[in-house]
Amino acid sequence: MPSMAKRDYYEVIGVSRQSTVEEIKRVFRSKARNLHPDNKQSGDEAAFKELAEAYEVLCDEQKRSLYDRFGHEGVAGKTHSFDNFDFGAFAGFGLDELLESFFGGGFSNARRNGPEPGSHLQLDVQIDFLEAVSGVEKDIKIKRLDDCETCKGSGAAPDSKVINCSTCNGVGQVQQVINSWFGQSVRVSECPSCQGSGKRIEKPCRSCHGMMLAEKNVDFPLKIPAGIESGTRMRLPHGGDKGRNGGTFGDLFILIRVKEHEKFVRDGENIFVKQNISFSLAALGGEIIVPTVEGEKSLKIPVGTQTGRIMVMKNLGVPRINNSNRRGDQLVQLNIETPTKLSSEEKKLFERLAQIRGESLQEESNGAGKDPFFSVEEDKNDSSIIDKIVDAFKSKHETQ
Ligand SMILES: [Zn+2]
Ligand SMILES: [Zn+2]
Numbered sequence: 272m273p274s275m276a277k278r279d280y281y282e283v284i285g286v287s288r289q290s291t292v293e294e295i296k297r298v299f300r301s302k303a304r305n306l307h308p309d310n311k312q313s314g315d316e317a318a319f320k321e322l323a324e325a326y327e328v329l330c331d332e333q334k335r336s337l338y339d340r341f342g343h344e345g346v347a348g349k350t351h352s353f354d355n356f357d358f359g360a361f362a363g364f365g366l367d368e369l370l371e372s373f374f375g376g377g378f379s380n381a382r383r384n385g386p387e388p389g390s391h392l393q394l395d396v397q398i399d400f401l402e403a404v405s406g407v408e409k410d411i412k413i414k415r416l417d418d419c420e421t422c423k424g425s426g427a428a429p430d431s432k433v434i435n436c437s438t439c440n441g442v443g444q445v446q447q448v449i450n451s452w453f454g455q456s457v458r459v460s461e462c463p464s465c466q467g468s469g470k471r472i473e474k475p476c477r478s479c480h481g482m483m484l485a486e487k488n489v490d491f492p493l494k495i496p497a498g499i500e501s502g503t504r505m506r507l508p509h510g511g512d513k514g515r516n517g518g519t520f521g522d523l524f525i526l527i528r529v530k531e532h533e534k535f536v537r538d539g540e541n542i543f544v545k546q547n548i549s550f551s552l553a554a555l556g557g558e559i560i561v562p563t564v565e566g567e568k569s570l571k572i573p574v575g576t577q578t579g580r581i582m583v584m585k586n587l588g589v590p591r592i593n594n595s596n597r598r599g600d601q602l603v604q605l606n607i608e609t610p611t612k613l614s615s616e617e618k619k620l621f622e623r624l625a626q627i628r629g630e631s632l633q634e635e636s637n638g639a640g641k642d643p644f645f646s647v648e649e650d651k652n653d654s655s656i657i658d659k660i661v662d663a664f665k666s667k668h669e670t671q
Contacts, residue, residue: 277343280325288339292330299326304366308358316358323370324350368458389416389514389521396525398495400532404542404564404589406497412490413523416512419485422476424517426483431474436465443469468516484513493525498540498592501529534562540599541588545606548572553607563587563601570603578607 281288284302286295299322304310306319327350328334337345394413418424427433435441439462447458461467475481491510503526510523529537536543546561556574560567563584570582581604588599613621625632 278321278325280328280338283321283325284329286329292332295326295329299330300366303370307366307369319358368460386516386518387514388518389512391521391524392511393524393526395528396493396495397528397530398499399530400535400537401564402495403499403501403527403529403537404497406499406590407495409493409495410490411493411525412488413510414486414488415510415523416484417487417489418513419476419479419483420487421478421485422483424483425472426476426479426481427472428474428476431472431476433470434473436462436469436471438462438464439469441469443467483515491523495527496592498590498598499527499529500537500592501527503527535564537589539589540591540597542599542601544601544603546570546603547606547608548576549608550610552576553578553605561603564589572605576605576607578605580605 281290284295284299286298290298302322303319303326305313306315306322308314308316328338328346334346334349337349392413392415394411396409396411398407398409419426422428425433436443439445443462443465444459444467445462447460449456449458462469465471472481476483479485491507493505493507495505505525505527507523507525509520511521513520534544542564544561544563546559548559552559552572553576554574556576557572558569559572561570561584565587568584568587570584572582581602584601584603586598587601591597591599610617622632
């Protein structure tokens with residue numbers, strides 16, 4: 272179709288530009304089935320070729336990105352020429368066979384004679400809160416498939432040879448004559464004995480039973496950046512299983528889990544800490560020592576501090592990931608501890624204080640015999656901000 276103005280590939284398949292490869296594949300297959308020569312009404316060679324070309328570009332990450340940026344120009348010469356394809360010869364054949372002939376194999380997963388990419392692996396790694404804040408290097412150990420050491424990945428025993436498959440005489444394909452509605456046609460398919468490789472191992476390697484691959488323990492150094500959040504997935508290219516027949520390694524995905532800390536609670540780049548202070552310190556002001564991710568630091572308490580007040584300790588939070596110059600703050604919520612046991616001297620001093628301040632100790636006290644100082648009921652609804660943050664933090668991490 273060189274003279275025709277080409278239609279947009281997304282339009283040809285009937286998907287949006289944001290569609291995933293799976294969506295494109297699904298829509299493509301259902302359209303391809305309709306256009307198949309077996310469908311007397313809807314079978315359409317030209318439309319099928321147009322569809323196949325669009326699919327070939329959009330299902331390939333690299334070609335798709337070229338097409339997205341430069342249009343048809345970007346993928347010129349990068350698609351199969353389907354001009355000489357004998358569409359009618361596929362009457363009576365399944366869709367997969369038709370597609371495989373179109374795309375030269377690799378369309379279905381059934382073909383195994385070429386290199387296969389290895390599987391991706393996943394590993395969970397747990398780190399401490401402080402390791403997440405400052406970054407850490409971990410040695411991770413995984414078991415993955417690699418070339419069998421005994422046979423160096425050939426699959427053959429040391430004294431064995433790789434010989435031609437006797438079923439297909441080394442061709443890797445078998446032919447079958449089919450009499451169909453269109454007349455006689457020859458169906459070529461992958462040899463079932465050698466899975467299309469054309470080769471057979473005389474005596475399989477005893478370590479891997481001819482599988483060519485064997486499990487191996489591998490150590491990887493893993494640099495976890497400062498500021499990483501729980502639930503982050505890191506990708507280590509080629510850290511996964513090796514593929515068969517000289518295929519590449521898959522990737523290793525590492526899911527980072529950060530343990531909770533007994534004192535620190537993280538919210539984005541900030542760290543929250545609860546800190547109790549005494550009654551007198553709150554009234555008079557002073558200085559206290561609080562824990563931070565950089566060790567203990569002093570914090571000034573202003574005169575007349577109310578309970579629940581949040582003090583900001585600048586730049587003592589979590590570094591922004593991959594930019595350790597920027598970091599959050601530590602927020603300290605002060606909780607004033609009311610003394611629960613008073614010596615008689617302390618009691619006298621508080622009574623004297625109340626007297627000086629003109630406070631009536633009988634005020635609003637309705638429980639006879641109760642110590643008037645401590646008759647105020649605890650307000651159950653007034654849960655502190657920290658508790659809310661802790662709850663939100665926990666529920667966020669429980670749902671993951
Ligand atoms: Zn082996
Ligand atoms: Zn064979």
